[in-house]
Amino acid sequence: MVTPPSTDTLPxxxxxxxxxxxxxxxxxAALDASLPLAYPETIYEAMRYSLLAGGKRLRPILCLAACELMGGTTAQAMPTACALEMVHTMSLIHDDLPAMDNDDYRRGQLTNHKVYGEDVAILAGDALLTYAFEHIARYTTDVPADRVLRVIADLGRAVGAEGLVGGQIVDLASEGDLEVTVDTLNYIHVHKTGALLELSVTSGAILAGAGETAIATLSGYAQRIGLAFQIVDDVLDITATSEELGKSAGKDLQAQKATYPSFWGIDESRRQAQQLIDEAKAAVLPLGADSAPLLALADYIVARTH
Known part of the structure; x- marks a missing residue:
């Protein structure tokens, strides 16, 4: 157990x-510039529709914060930050499809397939995923090639069968399964949600040239906030309205999905999320005053209402 930081020592x-x-x-601004309209317009319009639909932009901001913490610049990290949001957007487009979660709304607007059709939505997600890798390789500047290559390789792992896709397949297989355990639930979310969040932090550090000890420290921080993020999501699916969420509330219950509140209840789920956040903050506090953004972002994750 990591000792939570004293609030007296926080910036x-x-x-x-x-x-x-x-x-x-x-x-x-960087996302808008990264994807100008071109021919065939339909696919670019569909890609931009979801990529520029707003949201917290938590993943790119974590990438920028970690890069700056380790002595890098936002310019060095911005192409990767944008790529992370492209991959995240792909996962939302595909997750909303009728074959997956079958959602009509995302971030308060119609989901991609409701506007452009399932065929175009699938292709828009595919195009965003592949472009993410190109964007890192083509537009990252003032960073040694070995660091860029490592980030590209790590992104491939985080989004594939060892990461996001692996978590999603277990999630789909677990719907309606009354024998699902907390260990299985942890596996789903460590991979489906946590892998990309973890990479958001570690990629920024890698681009800045951080040492392996610092990268491992930031990895531990990110793993904890990633799991806390999902616990909070599960709670909000029960306690928030569709208007607050910008998507349909109560979907987990309708799909008979195992959630943290279904195992622990709402109060204990909130306590577990807060404990993870405290441990995450304790991990990065020794990195000094420049860790303030990561400390504050951890609190932001557990306190959010949508």
Missing amino acids: QSFDLKTYLSDRQKRVE
């Missing part, structure tokens, strides 16, 4: 609201 002057506003604006 007091950091303004998360201002930080998020600044980083979100930079990420939005």
Whole structure:
């Protein structure tokens, strides 16, 4: 058990609201510029529809924060930050399809397949996934090639059968299964949600040239916030409205999915999420005052309401 940090030792002057506003604006501008309209217009319009639909931009912001913490710059990390959001967007487009979760709304607007059809939505997700790798390779500057190659390889692992896809397949297989255990639930979310969140942090550190000890520390931080993120998601699916979520509430219950509240109840789920956040903060606190964004982002994850 990691000892939670004392609030007396946390940086007091950091303004998360201002930080998020600044980083979100930079990420939005970079995403918009990364994907201009071209022929055939339909596929680019579908890609941009979901990629530029808003959201917290948590993954790219974590990437930028970790890179800066390790002495790098936002310019070095921005292509990877955008690529992470492209992959995340792909996963949402595909997750919303009738063959998966069959959702009509995402971030308060119609899902991709409801606007463009299932065929175009599948292709839009495919195109975003493949373009993510190209974007890192083509547009990352002032970073040694071996670091860029490592990030590309790690992204492949995080999104494939060892990561996001593996978690999704176990998630689908577990729907309606009354024998699902907490261990299986952890496997699903460590891979489906956690792998890309973890890479968001470690990729920024890798691009900045961080040592293996620092990367391992940040990996531990990211694993904890990733699991806490999913626990909070499970709680919100029960406690928040569809308007607050920007998507259909109560979908987990309808699909007979195992969730953390179904094992622990809402209060214990919240306690478990907070414990993970405290442990994550304790892991990065020794990195100094520059860890303030990561500390604040950890609190943001557990306190969010949508």
